[in-house]
Amino acid sequence: GHDITRRKEAEEEIRRLAYYDPLTGLPNRLLFTEQLTRGIAHAGRHGGKLAVIFVDLDNFKRVNDTLGHRAGDELLRIASGRLLSVLRGHDTMSRHVDNSGHSIARLGGDEFTVLLNGLHRPEDAALVAQRLVAALAEPVVVQGTEVFVGGSIGRGGFQLFDPSMNARALDRLHLETQLRRAMERNEFVLHYQPRVDVLSGRIIGAEALIRWQHAEHGLLPPGDFIPMVEDTGLVIPIGEWAIGEVCRQMAVWRAQGVQPVPVAVNLASTHLREQGLPMVVHAALTRHGVEASLLGIEVTESILLADPEVSIEIAAKLCVMGVQLSIDDFGTGYSSLSYLKRLPIAALKIDRSFVRDLDTDPDDEAIVSAIIALAHSLKLKVVAEGVETASQLRFLQNHK
Incomplete structure (x- = not known):
């Protein structure tokens, strides 16, 4: 009797190792595929509906x-x-499958799938999707630290499927794959936009703007791929690449006898919560022999939304090194003036949307004047983005 029991136990153990994820105890990819195959066959026979939620x-x-x-x-x-x-x-x-045959599995990494069987309407799946997103929206305490996980069924939300979505999803998947390879293939390039003193007309700095030199689509502007960069977790590696590339370029210009001016790099606000950022900046400056005062870092106001204390601490370290920090697109987002005062920033940048209609829109005139006055009262420099006409320039000269 003992031998049979032992064999049974061993078989159970082998089955568990083959079909279940050891970490969470949930069904793994193999078992999920089997459940899905059975579910599709069953739905086909009985004319039922099922949904798969990633x-x-x-x-x-x-x-x-x-x-x-x-x-x-x-x-x-x-x-x-x-x-x-x-x-x-x-x-x-019961443990992983309820009476109606719904099940959940861990595919690997941070990817889970949910299989809903016996649905009556697509909206039923949407309801479960909403509940799943809500369940992950609550903060989690991990090793004594409160963290926000957030779950995406298509980034913090979900979408019901229709055939046109399939084509879009495949396009996007294709582009995402190419985006991951773009780093290895050196397909990103930086273009430099000059920064000019409104009174003297001299070039006093530049801003590095990223472009993707895509094999099929040609030169892509940031708007076409940055949202995807954020989704694919490439924000930090691309930001680090840009810092290194700007330092390399400044060394090249210097070797060619060009008088160096400070160059600013745009970083995602999440990057200013990375404890390793000061080290990365320091390493890039040292590697290329560039002094810190020639490197600027620009972040948007959203830096103040999550973990402002962490951002302030990292900004302070960069400031001590001599790196200049600016707030980009100022006036378009969330600004807590109390935090703004505590951030060691050198300049505010007025978003181009306010500059564009300076000649014709009294509201924009008022906003720009107010931002300039605020910056001066905080002893900060002001940079206006997208100045393209003589009258915009005159307005700024008069409000310097």
Whole structure:
């Protein structure tokens, strides 16, 4: 009798290793594929509907990078528990499959899938999707630190499928894959936009603007790919590349005998929450022999939305090194003046949307005048973006 029991236990163990994720205890990709195949066959025979929902954890990579793998694992366990509880609803589920055959699996990394069987209408899937997103919206305490995970079924929301979405999704997937390779293939380039003193007309600096030299689509502006960069987790690597590239270019100009002027790099506000940023900047400056006062970093006001204390601390370290910080697109986002005062910034940049209609729109005149006055009262420099006409320039000269 013992031998049979032991063999049974061993078989159970092998089945568990083959079909379940050891970390969360959820079905793995293999078991999920089998469940899906059965579900599709069943729906086909009985004319039923089923839905597959893909769930990604938005901030998993950041938790893993900043708090370590142990914290990442804990986060995955907590998240899977929350997703399970949504499916269980009123505890109707046996371990992973409820009476109606819904199930949840971990495909790997921070990707989960939910299979809903026996649906009556597409809206039923949307309802479950909403609940899944809501379950992950609550903060999680990992190793004593409160973190916001956030779950995406298409980034913090979800969409019902229709055939035209398939073509779009494939295009996007294709572009995402190419984007990941663009770094390895050196397809990103920086173009430099001069910064001019309104009174003397001299070039006193420049801003580095990223472009993607795409093999099929030609030169793509940031608007065409930056949102995707944010989705694919490439924000930090691309930001680090830009810092290194600007320092390299400044060294080249200097070797050619060009008088150096400060050059600013745009970074995502999430980058100013990366503890390693000062080290990265320091390494790039040292590698190319460029002094810190020649490097500027621009971030948008959204830097003040999440973890302002962390951002202020990292900004202070950069400032001590001598790197100049500016707030980009000022006036378009969220600005807490109390934080603004505490940030060691050198300049505010007025968004081009206010500059464009300076001649014709009294509201824009008032906003620009107010930003200039605010900047001067905080002893900050002001940069106006997108000045293209003589009258815009005259307005700025008069309000210097």
